Amino acid sequence: AQSVTQPDIHITVSEGASLELRCNYSYGATPYLFWYVQSPGQGLQLLLKYFSGDTLVQGIKGFEAEFKRSQSSFNLRKPSVHWSDAAEYFCAVVPYGGATNKLIFGTGTLLAVQP
Amino acid sequence: EPEVTQTPSHQVTQMGQEVILRCVPISNHLYFYWYRQILGQKVEFLVSFYNNEISEKSEIFDDRFSVERPDGSNFTLKIRSTKLEDSAMYFCASGRTGAFTDTQYFGPGTRLTVL
Known part of the structure; x- marks a missing residue:
C-alpha cells in the first residue's frame, strides 16, 4: 500500500547535538518529497523539498535532507540543534502522476530539545 | 512575508449545527486547499480548489462539506x-x-470542537 512512514514518534536531543529524523515512503514511482515543521500555535512551514537533481537538499533554518532511492528514504538532518527547533516535523509526499498536488503526510515526529 | 490567515482560531459548536471556517490565502495565489488533523493522527487532505471549482476531494469530504x-x-x-x-x-x-x-503555504489552523 502507498504510505509515508515516520518511524519515530518522539525524539529528544540535547541542544548542540546532531539530529536525524527518518522518513520512508512506499510508492511505485518516486513521489515529490517535502519536510514541514509545525511549531506550537503555528501553521505548517516548509523546510525543504526534493523532486530531482542533487540528492542532498538544503533548506531553511540550517536543515538538510538526503534522498536515497535505494532505501526509499528522505531523512532530515541538522548538525547542531537549537532549543528553538523543538517542534513537530512532518514528512510529506505528492504522489507522482496524481490528479493534483495534494500532500500526503506522515504521522509526524515530535522533537524535544533539552538544555 | 505574506502569510495565510484563518479565523476563528477555535470554534466550539453543538452536534448538528453548521460551521464556517474562514481563510485568507496569500493574495497572488490561485490554488487553495483544506486539510485536517484529528488529535493524535495524521494531517489529512480534504479538498483542493482552483478557478472556483473543486479539483480533487478526499473520501472525508462528503456532502456535508x-x-x-x-x-x-x-x-x-x-x-x-x-x-x-x-x-x-x-x-x-x-x-x-x-x-x-x-509549495503550499499553511495557515495556523482552526480548532473545531463538536460537542
Missing part, C-alpha cells in the same frame, strides 16, 4: 450537520501554481 471563494480574498470551508468526529484542527493552505513541486 462545501468550499467557496465568496470574494477575491476569502476561502471558506462549510460543514453542515456537524458530527462529533468532525472535531479536529483544520488547516487552510494556498499555492501559486498548483504544480506537483509547488
